[in-house]
Amino acid sequence: MAELRLYNTLARRKQRFEPLEAGRAGIYTCGPTVYSHQHLGNLRTYVFADLLGRALRWFGFQVRHVINITDVGHLTDDADAGEDKMELAARGAGLSISEIADKWTRIFKQDLKKLRVLEPAVWCKATEHVPEQVRMIAELEEKGFTYRAEDGIYFDVSKDPNYGELARLDLETQRSQERIASAGAKRHPADFALWKFSPGEGPRRQMEWESPWGRGFPGWHIECSAMSTRYLGSSFDIHTGGIDHVPVHHTNEIAQSENALGVRPWVRVWMHAGWLMLDGGKLSKSAGGAPTLDDLIAAGIEPEAFRYFALGAHYRQQAHLTEDGLRRAQRSWRRLCRHLEVWGGARAVPGGAAAAPRSAEAELCRQRFAAALADDLNAPRALAAVWQTVRSDSLADAEKAALLTDFDQVLGLGLEAVVGIEPDESSSTGDSGPVIVFGAEVAPEQREGIRELIRERESARRGRDWQRADAIRDRLAEDGFALEDRSDQTVVRRAETGRA
RNA sequence: GGCGCCGUAGCCAAGUGGUAAGGCACGGGCCUGCAAAGCCCUGAUCCCCGGUUCGAAUCCGGGCGGCGCCUCCA
Incomplete structure (x- = not known):
């Protein structure tokens, strides 16, 4: 069997896959924020993660796959400002946040099922793991990686000499650019929120929790660190996500995890899927028009x-x-x-x-x-x-x-599952042979009608009445069914749609 | 402004140093009562220029063209 090699973003090259534990592979896949539909670009990333899991299994590994659902809290702006997308979506739809989350989570999972993405061993939601997140933040605080600002607890990137390794970030450049951008409460532009305080004024958030730092909600990145640790341990094999996560989300996950857990490398292999483009432009939710499944x-x-x-x-x-x-x-x-x-x-x-x-x-x-x-x-x-x-x-x-x-x-193309072969049991002679319906289901009564027509056509063909035979074929074509005369039987299938 | 990716037959897309995988479409043929499905055959020297090398689509330099990131995003 060939040696499995995977491209590791951390190393920027392909490396032989060597799991922590022989024969086993732990995978964490960054899941969606469930405030709207996942478009095809998002789905491509999960097809990739699924391909990875399936390939590992095929190569004999015992795979433990974890996918998270982000159902709280990250903001429209990574400067840790702006509005909470979940809160925004809920208000827009007149639903509670958990209703919004449930709705889009359900649709997301249905899409994955349709795409034959295997069910992960664990689905985990951010809102159900707040204590773990709080614990990790406390750990970081204890070790001196945090500071308190006006609006929250922040991770101090200057305390981590390895910060930005994954993305090859240049903190000096970032700082120099900071003079142009808005300053904000952060000491360094790359610092990121671990815990945000609930605003003292204005509309109260639907989702907030008590913490050692006061009432508030967790920063976006901490959930993945906390949940992956819970389900895969303090170090694991593969972390996947979209290419966009490299410079911010994954970079921050690494900083939090390595420093809180005291492990390095925290994740051995980082794998990222490329973008799916539409009409030469990136698929983006905000721009609208991003097609769904x-x-x-x-x-x-x-x-x-x-x-x-x-x-x-x-x-x-x-x-x-x-x-x-x-x-x-x-x-x-x-x-x-x-x-x-x-x-x-x-x-x-x-x-x-x-x-x-x-x-x-x-x-x-x-x-x-x-x-x-x-x-x-x-x-x-x-x-x-x-x-x-x-x-x-x-x-x-x-x-x-x-x-x-x-x-x-x-x-995972479902090559055989889509085919339904139905013997024509109603025919005592079996003359018309089996009827095969390709793809979508056909109503039983319609099915019988089709069989009847095929039997009729078969006898017409035997009598060399081509006109009648072709008329029946045309009629079925109008109903969206295509015929194939094989040597021993006639096969009917749903006509292909569109130009195909 | 900084960083990065890409440019292979009509289209999509592998290949990253030894004389170009595969799919779709087109054309020709076989099969078929006619179709459909299937089968067979047919096509590129790899954006341009220069360099390195015995040898480059593959490495280096310079162009031209397309795109992405540096703000949330899969």
Whole structure:
């Protein structure tokens, strides 16, 4: 098996993955702030994290994946000023903060499910871990890394000689620029809030807690430090997130954690997904128009097709979301499904694919796939290996089916799950053969009607009444179903939508 | 202003020193009653210029072009 190498942002190069504990991998993924919909750019990042988890499992690691939900407190401005996004969203919708959080958390999880992102071992919410956060802040205070300002408790970056290592920050430059920017309560522009005091005046916050420093709420970064520690220990293997988190969020997480916990490195491997661009511009919530998964579904693009699209570019690359690109991904993905559908029968062959000895060619295919994955999760290359498997001359169909099913453990494209094969049990003679419906479900009564039409057409074809046969085919096409006459049966599937 | 990324066939996209993976589209063919699906065949010397090297898409320098970060963001 190939040696797994991962690109570590900390080292700025690929490194062999060596877990703290042999055979096990702990992953922490920065989750969303649940004040609105997650757009496709956000989702790409979770597809990446899922690819990582699946790949590690495929390589034999026992994976413990933790994803957090930020349901409180961070501000619209990283100068630790501005408004709280959750409070803002709640007020705008006329709901309580927990209602807002619940709503968007639910939708987020549904999206992940549609994208076949595996359920993590732990989902953790910031609001349910305030004591842990307070404890960590107290630890930092005790060790002298904090100071009290007018509006909160801050982390003093000057106390940490390693501050900014992840992002290669130059604190001097930041300070010099500070003269231009607004000063604020912080001693250094990179200092960040650990605990913010509730404002003495104005509307009272919905979410606030008592603490040794008075009533208030935790800073944004501390939650990830506190929760990852609770669920993965004081040091763990891999931390993932979007590329944007490098200079601020992750940099601050490291500063807090390493100094509070006294470990270094706190996290061994930092992995970051690149941006997904739209029309040459970044997808951004504030700008609006950032498409969601439901937008795609409404446009006839399956979530799995988006997943295929996401896997089509390396996770660290900036990718561009276009209608054409999505349609192309959709076609490719559907073809893979179709291949497996056709080969599916081969697995029923006596002995089965699992029992069959693996040919040298099959072994080569698997090695190509493994090598691609092992090289920093090179999914585009892995997909190339998939297609080389599909087009192979020497592999038996059963072998291909077995290989693709295996590969799909990592790709998560649901290659076989989307296919439903229904024998036409109502036909006593079995003349019309099985009816296969591709993709979305079809109402039972409609299903029977389709079977009836196919039987009718079959007898027309036997009588060489092509006109009638074609008329039936046209009629089904109008209803959105496409026919395929195979040698032994007629297959019906939902016609592909859009241009595909 | 500072930092960084990218520029590979019509499109998307791997490859980062040894003579260019893969997908989609196009064209041709096979199969089919006709279709559909499937199968086969077909295409690039890697933005430009210079350098290093036996050898570069891959390293270095200089251009041109596109984009991102430096404020919240996945």
